[in-house]
Amino acid sequence: MNAIDKITRARGILVLDHTFWGLLAMRLKLKEEKIPPWLPQTMATEGTTIIFVPEFVQELTDDEMIGVLAHEVMHCAMGDIWRVSGRDPRIWNLAADFVNNKILVDAGFTLPKGVLLDSRFDGMSKEEVYNLLMSEVSKLPKGRMENRHCIGRPDDKQDPCGGFYKPPEMSEQEIREQEVEWKTATAQAANMNKGHLPSNLRKMIDDEVLDPPLPWHVLLRDFLQRTARNDYNWTRPNRRYLSRGIILPSLISDELPMVAIGNDTSGSCWEYQPNFGKQISAILGTFQTTTLVMDCDAKVHEPIREYRTEDLPIDFQVKGGGGTSFRPVFEYIERKGIMPACLIYLTDLYGDFPKEPPEYPVMWVCVNKEVAPFGETVHMELTR
Numbered sequence: 001m002n003a004i005d006k007i008t009r010a011r012g013i014l015v016l017d018h019t020f021w022g023l024l025a026m027r028l029k030l031k032e033e034k035i036p037p038w039l040p041q042t043m044a045t046e047g048t049t050i051i052f053v054p055e056f057v058q059e060l061t062d063d064e065m066i067g068v069l070a071h072e073v074m075h076c077a078m079g080d081i082w083r084v085s086g087r088d089p090r091i092w093n094l095a096a097d098f099v100n101n102k103i104l105v106d107a108g109f110t111l112p113k114g115v116l117l118d119s120r121f122d123g124m125s126k127e128e129v130y131n132l133l134m135s136e137v138s139k140l141p142k143g144r145m146e147n148r149h150c151i152g153r154p155d156d157k158q159d160p161c162g163g164f165y166k167p168p169e170m171s172e173q174e175i176r177e178q179e180v181e182w183k184t185a186t187a188q189a190a191n192m193n194k195g196h197l198p199s200n201l202r203k204m205i206d207d208e209v210l211d212p213p214l215p216w217h218v219l220l221r222d223f224l225q226r227t228a229r230n231d232y233n234w235t236r237p238n239r240r241y242l243s244r245g246i247i248l249p250s251l252i253s254d255e256l257p258m259v260a261i262g263n264d265t266s267g268s269c270w271e272y273q274p275n276f277g278k279q280i281s282a283i284l285g286t287f288q289t290t291t292l293v294m295d296c297d298a299k300v301h302e303p304i305r306e307y308r309t310e311d312l313p314i315d316f317q318v319k320g321g322g323g324t325s326f327r328p329v330f331e332y333i334e335r336k337g338i339m340p341a342c343l344i345y346l347t348d349l350y351g352d353f354p355k356e357p358p359e360y361p362v363m364w365v366c367v368n369k370e371v372a373p374f375g376e377t378v379h380m381e382l383t384r
Contacts, residue, residue, distance in 0.1 A: 043162030265320025324351030
C-alpha cells in the first residue's frame with residue numbers, strides 16, 4: 001500500500017471512530033510535496049492540503065497514522081494557522097503542538113514516540129505557552145539560536161507529528177476567508193458531536209475558536225451546504241478508492257434539493273416576520289433551490305408556499321398570530337411523505353417540541369438565546 005492510500009484509509013477510520021476530527025479531515029486534500037525546511041519533515045498543512053513525506057507515512061503504525069491526521073486537523077480547527085499573527089512561526093508551531101497533543105492524548109489517540117508533551121503546560125493557552133517558550137529562547141547561547149524550533153526538547157528533535165504554515169502567496173483576504181470557513185466547519189462538527197468531545201477541547205473551541213461567535217448567517221450557509229449539497233452516502237462507496245480496498249463515502253449530489261422552512265407566526269414572533277422574510281429570500285438568493293415555507297402558530301396554515309430562486313423578489317403574506325407549537329410542521333412533513341434535504345425553523349423557540357427528532361437535519365434560527373432540544377441552534381441578530 002502506498003503512502004496516499006495509507007493516509008486515505010486512516011482518514012476513513014477517523015470519520016467512523018472520531019467523527020469530529022474525521023469530518024474536518026475530509027476537507028483537506030492529500031498531496032506529496034516539499035515541506036518548508038523549518039518544519040518537521042513529516043507532514044504539514046496550510047488549511048486546504050495535507051502535504052507529507054512518504055517515508056514518514058510508511059513508518060507509522062495504523063493507529064499512529066490516525067493520530068497524526070488528527071494532529072494536522074487540530075491546526076486548522078483551532079485556528080493555529082491564522083493566529084500566528086506577528087509571532088515567530090517556529091515557536092508558535094511548538095506552542096500549538098504542546099497544547100494540541102495533550103488534547104489528542106486525552107481523547108484516546110495514539111501519537112508517534114517523541115511527540116511534544118509537557119505537564120508544565122497543562123491548562124495553559126497556546127499564547128501562554130508561546131510566551132514561556134520565547135522567554136527560554138532569549139536565554140539560549142547564540143550558537144543554538146538557529147535551533148529555536150527545538151525549544152522545549154532536550155534532545156533537539158522536532159515533533160514527529162508535523163506542523164503548519166501560511167503560504168506566502170496567500171492574500172490577507174484569502175486568509176480571512178479561509179479562517180471563517182474553518183471556524184464555521186469546526187463549530188458545526190462540534191455541535192454534531194455534543195457530549196463526545198473532551199472537556200479541554202470543548203473549552204478551547206468555545207474560548208479560542210468561537211470567541212466572538214460566528215455570524216449566524218455564516219453558520220446557516222454552512223449548514224445548507226453540508227446537509228443538502230455535500231451529503232455523503234456510505235451505502236454508495238466512492239469508486240475512486242473502492243478498487244484499492246478503501247471504503248469512503250460518495251457525494252450524493254452537487255445540487256441543493258428542496259429545503260423545508262418552518263416560519264413561526266405565533267403572536268410572540270409576529271413582529272419578527274419582516275426579518276424572517278428577508279432570511280427566506282437570502283436562502284433563495286444564495287442557492288439554486290426550492291423552498292417549502294410553512295406558516296405555523298398552533299397549526300400549519302394553508303396554503304403551503306413553494307418558492308424557487310427565479311421567484312425573487314417575493315412578497316411575503318403570512319398567516320397566524322395565535323399560540324405556538326412546533327409539532328404541526330413535523331407532522332405535516334410526515335403526513336405528506338415529504339423528505340426535505342433539511343428543515344430550517346425561524347422562531348423564538350417558545351413552544352411545544354416533537355417527542356422525537358426527525359430523520360432529516362434541523363436548524364433552529366432563534367431570535368433569542370434559547371436552545372432547542374435537538375438539531376442545531378443558531379442565534380439570529382435582528383435587523384431593522
